[in-house]
Amino acid sequence: MKTQVLLTFITGSLLIISNTTYAQENFQRLVDKIIVSNGTSLNELNFYQASSFMEMPYEKEYPEAVVYNGEKILLLAEDFKTRLDSYLITDWAALLQLSHEVAHHLKNHEFPLSKQHEMKADEFAGKVLNDFGANRKQLTEALETIAESNHAINSKTTVTDRLESLINGWQSASVIDIGVSVSEENVRDRDDTNIDEDEMNAEKILRKSLEALGGVDKIKRIDKLYQHQKNEMKMKVSGTDVAVTTSLEMHYLDSSTLLNKITTVSSLTPGTSTYVETLVKDEKVYTRTTSNVPWVVAPGQTMNMISNSSNYIQEYKLLEKAYTVNYLGVEEFNGKKYYVLETPEETIMENTQSKTTEKKKYYYSVNTGLLTYVDWDSKMGGMVSKNWIHYFDYRSVSGILYSFRQEMTSTIDMSGTEVNVTTITTYPVIEINPDFDETMFKVN
Structure with missing residues (x-):
């Protein structure tokens, strides 16, 4: 059988064949990023132009993993x-299906593939799309595009199956628990024993943290959240x-x-709940x-719910006033x-009856940032x-890390x-740049 090898990926390096086009170089970097950035390894993966490999027309629009x-x-x-x-x-559909097929080889799935293999590959693909910046709507639209191809949906999983697995992977992408040693393993070789505290300042630490979260460029692309x-x-009164x-x-x-919809249930009034909406708009x-x-x-409130939200990109806000x-040191x-960074006392809410002030210290991991x-x-x-x-x-949402659990x-x-009060905060869903019905933010 006559074959034409277009590129070969070997862990740790990429071999570019002669006369590689710009598109091939970009594709090569893309595959490298999919494999390496997801903490997986692969001894060797070969890509073939299907029509040359099979010596017949290749009707499939998307890649296919095989073992030969x-x-x-x-x-x-x-x-x-x-x-x-x-x-x-x-082209999120192309990236989705490429990641799905690469996953079969990364995870050493045995052929013929089972339904479980297909679902695991979709979880991996969902994670990859999250890492590359796809929001939930783009993920769904990518699958819908693939479903329109006669050769894209396998017989073992339905579109519903695939969407569930993709969302699971997208939502749980890049889980990093900085309290667990496995996350420190990735940075263990970094020498943090000889920190020159005189060279550190608030701006450097905040920039390091922003880089760890995904980088300023990605954060600047947040239009909606x-x-x-x-x-x-829980408390005792x-x-x-x-x-x-x-x-x-x-x-x-x-x-x-910001539009905030709040539902509260208390053990003091079982079976009932209170609901309130708060809108911050035009500095009111x-x-x-x-x-x-x-x-x-x-009236009279100066509360800024944006900058004081516990899970917004607060480092980006702090950087604006780093001076x-x-x-305070290490x-x-x-x-x-x-x-350790310390902010000055700040008024977060004020009306004719009272004023609320806060003064904070922030602790950033020397290893992870x-x-x-x-x-x-x-x-x-x-x-x-x-x-x-x-x-x-910490999990990745469209390539940006957010804390999905906080204990206070x-x-x-x-x-x-x-x-004494203890509060556990979790985030079932965080989405970057979702579609909103903007009439929600209209003041009557």
């Missing part, structure tokens, strides 16, 4: 490489154990417009109790080192609270009465 004489092969249509660019992905946040709070669960749906239309704060009534201005942030907890702890005091009238929050479970402890002093 013990060799791991991906068959490609003649023009497939021109559909993908390693720097700017626009959706976060579904769940808070489970006058000897009674109280549990409060809050569900927040946060819709960021842009960097200064509006509230209402249902979506069917007009917005009411909350006001103090670098501290060690549980055998790990952290850069990721935010691990925040320690802050909050004052509102005669009430003072001391808070400590731990950030866990608070000690609140209310005129001599002390209340």
Whole structure:
């Protein structure tokens, strides 16, 4: 059989054959990124122009993984490489199916493939699309495009099966728990024992953190943001154990417009819940109790819910005013080192009756650059609270890392009465640049 090898991938290096075109070079970098950046290894993977390999017309629009004489092969249509660019992905369907087929070889799936193999390959593909910046809508549209091809959906999985597996992979992409040693393994060779504290400052630490999160370029591409946040709070009040669960749906239309839908359930009033919507727009704060009534201005408030959201890209906001942030040095907890930054006291809410202020310390891992702890005091009238929050479970959303779990402890002093509160915050869904019905943000 006459074959034409277009490129060979060997772990650790890529072999570019002579007369490689620009599209081939980009494709080569793309495959390298898919394989290496996902923490997998592959001894050898060969790509063949399918029509030459098979000596017959190749009708499939998308790649196909095969094993021939013990060799791991991906068959490609003649023009497939021109559909993908390693720097700017626009054909998400092509990347999805390429990643799916590469996954079969990366995970050493046995042929013929089982339904479980196909679903695992789709989970991998969902993760890859997340890493490259695809949002949930683009993921779904990519699968719909593939489904229109007569040769793209295998007989073992339905479109529904595939979508479920893709979303699972997309949502759980790049899980990094900075409290677990496995994440430190990736940076263990970095020498953090000889830190020159005199050379460090707030700007350098914040830029390092932004790079760890995915890079300023990716963060700048955030136009809209959706976060579904769940808070489970427990405390004891006058000897009674109280549990409060809050569900927040946060819709960021842009960097200064936020619609927050809040549902609260308390153990003190079982079977009932309260609902309120808050809109931050044009430097004003509006509230209402249902979506069917007009917005009411909350007078006198200077609350900026955008910059104080616990899971927005706060490092990007801090960088804008880094000259006001103090670098306090390096501290060690549980055998790990952290850069410590301190912000000045800031007014976060003020009206005619009271003012709320906060002063915070941020602890960034020396190894990973990721935010691990925040320690802050909050004052509102005669009430003072001391808070400590731990950030866990960093995952990639469109190539940007977010903490999907935070654990907070608070000690609140209310005129001599002390209340201890624990709060666990999780994020079932975070989406970057989703489609919003912009009428939600209209003030009647």
